[in-house]
Amino acid sequence: MPATASPATLEVPTGKDLRITDLILENVASDSGLAIVLKNEQFLTSWNLFRSYASHDACSRSPPFLLPSGTTLTFMVRCDSPGNDVALDEPEEDAGKCIERLLISGTLVPSGS
Numbered sequence: 001m002p003a004t005a006s007p008a009t010l011e012v013p014t015g016k017d018l019r020i021t022d023l024i025l026e027n028v029a030s031d032s033g034l035a036i037v038l039k040n041e042q043f044l045t046s047w048n049l050f051r052s053y054a055s056h057d058a059c060s061r062s063p064p065f066l067l068p069s070g071t072t073l074t075f076m077v078r079c080d081s082p083g084n085d086v087a088l089d090e091p092e093e094d095a096g097k098c099i100e101r102l103l104i105s106g107t108l109v110p111s112g113s
Contacts, residue, residue, distance in 0.1 A: 005098065020064050035075070
């Protein structure tokens with residue numbers, strides 16, 4: 001049965017909007033599964049980990065994703081099969097786990113601007 005890691009969240013601060021231009025997935029161990037990004041409960045994008053390019057896979061946006069004040073961005077991973085442990089930063093601690101990272105690139109601006 002696939003394992004689902006605890007989701008990582010980011011809440012946009014009060015009085016600010018977040019404009020996301022790039023989401024970059026890091027899958028250094030070549031894990032298999034599914035990575036999903038949500039805006040509150042709304043689907044934004046996903047990656048099939050088995051098919052993600054090498055160790056980094058980008059989702060570039062023009063126009064950017066707009067996340068208004070108080071919005072929660074959620075990154076979730078369903079792990080079907082961990083990849084190669086040798087590629088991990090801490091192989092002894094992380095062995096047998098899917099370890100994905102998400103780099104968010106964008107601009108935090110005053111709300112409504």
